[in-house]
Amino acid sequence: xxxxxxxxxxDIGGTNTVVGFVDREGKxxxxxxxxxxxxxxxxxxxxxxxxxxxxxxxxxxxxxxLKGIGVGAPNANFYRGTVENPPNLKWKxxxxxxALIRTYYDLPVAVTNDANAAALGEMLYGAAKGMKDFIxxxxxxxxxxxxxxxxxxxxxxxxxxxxIGHTIVDPxxxxxxxxxxxxxxxxxxxxxxxxxxxxxxxxRREESELRNVSPQDLTSKMIADAAGRGDVIAREAFEVTxxxxxxxxxxxxxxxxxxxxxxxxGLANAGALIFEPTKRHLEENLxxxxxxxxxxxxxxxxxxxxxxxxASALIWHELLKVA
Amino acid sequence: xxxxxxxxxxDIGGTNTVVGFVDREGKxxxxxxxxxxxxxxxxxxxxxxxxxxxxxxxxxxxxxxLKGIGVGAPNANFYRGTVENPPNLKWKxxxxxxALIRTYYDLPVAVTNDANAAALGEMLYGAAKGMKDFIxxxxxxxxxxxxxxxxxxxxxxxxxxxxIGHTIVDPxxxxxxxxxxxxxxxxxxxxxxxxxxxxxxxxRREESELRNVSPQDLTSKMIADAAGRGDVIAREAFEVTxxxxxxxxxxxxxxxxxxxxxxxxGLANAGALIFEPTKRHLEENLxxxxxxxxxxxxxxxxxxxxxxxxASALIWHELLKVA
Numbered sequence: 320x321x322x323x324x325x326x327x328x329x330d331i332g333g334t335n336t337v338v339g340f341v342d343r344e345g346k347x348x349x350x351x352x353x354x355x356x357x358x359x360x361x362x363x364x365x366x367x368x369x370x371x372x373x374x375x376x377x378x379x380x381x382x383x384x385l386k387g388i389g390v391g392a393p394n395a396n397f398y399r400g401t402v403e404n405p406p407n408l409k410w411k412x413x414x415x416x417x418a419l420i421r422t423y424y425d426l427p428v429a430v431t432n433d434a435n436a437a438a439l440g441e442m443l444y445g446a447a448k449g450m451k452d453f454i455x456x457x458x459x460x461x462x463x464x465x466x467x468x469x470x471x472x473x474x475x476x477x478x479x480x481x482x483i484g485h486t487i488v489d490p491x492x493x494x495x496x497x498x499x500x501x502x503x504x505x506x507x508x509x510x511x512x513x514x515x516x517x518x519x520x521x522x523r524r525e526e527s528e529l530r531n532v533s534p535q536d537l538t539s540k541m542i543a544d545a546a547g548r549g550d551v552i553a554r555e556a557f558e559v560t561x562x563x564x565x566x567x568x569x570x571x572x573x574x575x576x577x578x579x580x581x582x583x584x585g586l587a588n589a590g591a592l593i594f595e596p597t598k599r600h601l602e603e604n605l606x607x608x609x610x611x612x613x614x615x616x617x618x619x620x621x622x623x624x625x626x627x628x629x630a631s632a633l634i635w636h637e638l639l640k641v642a
Numbered sequence: 643x644x645x646x647x648x649x650x651x652x653d654i655g656g657t658n659t660v661v662g663f664v665d666r667e668g669k670x671x672x673x674x675x676x677x678x679x680x681x682x683x684x685x686x687x688x689x690x691x692x693x694x695x696x697x698x699x700x701x702x703x704x705x706x707x708l709k710g711i712g713v714g715a716p717n718a719n720f721y722r723g724t725v726e727n728p729p730n731l732k733w734k735x736x737x738x739x740x741a742l743i744r745t746y747y748d749l750p751v752a753v754t755n756d757a758n759a760a761a762l763g764e765m766l767y768g769a770a771k772g773m774k775d776f777i778x779x780x781x782x783x784x785x786x787x788x789x790x791x792x793x794x795x796x797x798x799x800x801x802x803x804x805x806i807g808h809t810i811v812d813p814x815x816x817x818x819x820x821x822x823x824x825x826x827x828x829x830x831x832x833x834x835x836x837x838x839x840x841x842x843x844x845x846r847r848e849e850s851e852l853r854n855v856s857p858q859d860l861t862s863k864m865i866a867d868a869a870g871r872g873d874v875i876a877r878e879a880f881e882v883t884x885x886x887x888x889x890x891x892x893x894x895x896x897x898x899x900x901x902x903x904x905x906x907x908g909l910a911n912a913g914a915l916i917f918e919p920t921k922r923h924l925e926e927n928l929x930x931x932x933x934x935x936x937x938x939x940x941x942x943x944x945x946x947x948x949x950x951x952x953a954s955a956l957i958w959h960e961l962l963k964v965a
Contacts, residue, residue: 450799451799452798452799452803453799466897466898468791468792468794468796468798468803469791469794469796469797471791471792471794473791473792473897473898474792474899475775475791475898475899475900476773476774476775476776476899476900476901476935477899477931477932477935478899479899479931479932480775480791480897480898480899481897481899482896482897482899482929482931482932483896483897485896485929486892486893486896486897487889487892487893487927490889490927497929497930498930499927499929566810566813569809569810570809570810570893571897573805573806573808573809574789574796574803574804574805574806574809574894574897574898575789575796575798575803575897576797576798576799576800576801576802576803576804576805577798577799578799604810604813604822606805606808606820606822607820607821608800608802608805609800609802609805612799612800
């Protein structure tokens with residue numbers, strides 16, 4: 320049997336770095352992970368990464384041909400192949416990650432942030448298969464986004480496009496990690512909905528099981544579970560989140576007229592609790608010509624190795640462009 | 643001397659339809675116009691258009707080779723070549739304008755709205771020459787926008803992308819022609835700044851020469867002139883307009899990370915009066931990574947035949963893609 324072409328997907332997280340060989344159809348043939356060791360320099364991470372990749376490649380020897388390497392990393396710049404002052408890593412300044420990896424592999428290497436990688440993953444293997452215009456919104460601790468327009472990833476002039484999480488809901492609103500106020504991600508994200516709960520508990524008088532949880536321990540999963548049990552405050556928090564997210568996504572549609580918006584990540588796992596109010600408020604705020612046209616979809620990628628699939632899709636997308 | 647290649651640019655306005663032959667460098671070799679006659683069916687307009695084009699082509703016989711036709715029209719759909727329920731024309735339903743024109747000319751024909759055409763005009767001949775990521779904002783009666791990302795016009799899934807004028811400033815804000823409330827164009831446009839003047843005259847007590855103008859007669863030009871003479875209310879209206887426009891353009895930058903935003907159209911002619919507050923509030927609301935990177939530029943197209951240049955650029959852009 321001939322060897323099959325694969326790419327290597329690498330997802331560099333704050334805690335773990337996951338790698339996997341992925342074929343053109345998005346099948347992961349081998350996967351493993353190493354601790355990221357945030358305090359280490361990038362050189363050591365890449366060295367350990369190389370060892371791990373060689374290890375998982377061994378049982379596949381002769382059966383796969385590695386065509387390229389895609390990397391999802393925080394603050395990654397697609398154009399330059401660099402990672403610039405990543406928030407959760409102690410790497411200093413600008414690290415040319417693509418060049419570091421190429422010292423081990425004489426192959427095409429591409430890097431981008433995890434939200435862009437997720438968008439390409441959805442396009443190649445997931446919910447956006449065959450679509451040319453769509454947006455992926457990652458509702459994790461923050462709100463990440465990846466935009467595809469006319470079949471191409473939107474990187475912008477400097478490689479940093481797709482920061483929908485930092486569009487402004489209210490210039491006098493909640494303090495954001497970015498130093499400004501009222502960014503969408505301070506409302507529509509796992510941490511945002513926790514802040515909404517605190518506001519609602521202050522404002523309203525209804526009983527809620529969430530009154531027994533310290534703010535420090537509160538998670539979006541707890542809120543979803545409470546809402547599932549009919550907790551009025553928890554349900555209202557999803558309504559508020561959907562209202563703000565739907566309103567701002569209507570602005571995104573006005574810019575880009577996507578075929579679909581895909582909600583991804585922890586908070587999206589709350590299903591109808593978040594999809595229903597988001598969809599309702601999105602439609603309510605859409606310009607007439609866009610109404611009832613834009614699909615709001617869950618991810619089509621299997622939970623678990625989505626970041627690796629996204630990273631592998633990044634380099635498949637580049638390889639397919641050249642071919 | 644060999645004949646030079648030209649395209650025909652056609653701008654269909656509510657009152658007049660302007661046509662011109664334009665070369666690859668944006669030089670208009672001949673231009674003329676006919677009344678649009680808004681009540682007439684599209685067929686008659688295209689017939690009269692053809693007569694006019696033949697007339698202006700006659701003196702150029704043998705010196706030009708027509709390569710294609712670009713049309714800027716309200717509610718035009720690039721993908722389908724159609725105009726769909728145009729607001730100021732009495733055309734019924736969906737008119738296949740490209741097909742109508744092709745009954746006279748066996749050449750490539752492309753149609754789009756005037757804001758997209760303006761963006762392509764800036765890219766081929768104007769302020770965005772050599773840029774791959776930029777946004778053109780037309781501050782006319784309304785607010786039109788054209789987005790270019792990675793060197794390609796963003797049309798979206800249905801051909802209607804680029805409606806930044808209908809992003810929402812305040813869901814409980816000013817009533818918009820689109821039937822909703824608080825759209826950006828109800829604040830940042832020639833008509834929007836007139837509405838701002840009325841609000842300010844109600845709210846404040848300062849003397850203003852604009853207190854002597856009936857709302858019906860008020861124009862953005864009068865406001866600019868008054869501001870130029872130091873009228874406090876008029877100056878404040880530009881500040882308010884720039885604050886709202888700058889805030890919302892920061893959202894556009896978060897989506898697209900453009901190299902430049904180009905302000906175009908009647909209100910943009912007010913120069914520093916509108917550019918200064920818009921730039922200041924844009925910078926103030928930008929995410930750190932975008933600060934001091936995005937240029938805010940005036941149009942680089944000569945006033946007068948900009949719409950024809952834009953329409954001609956539309957078809958040049960398509961012809962150059964194929965070549």
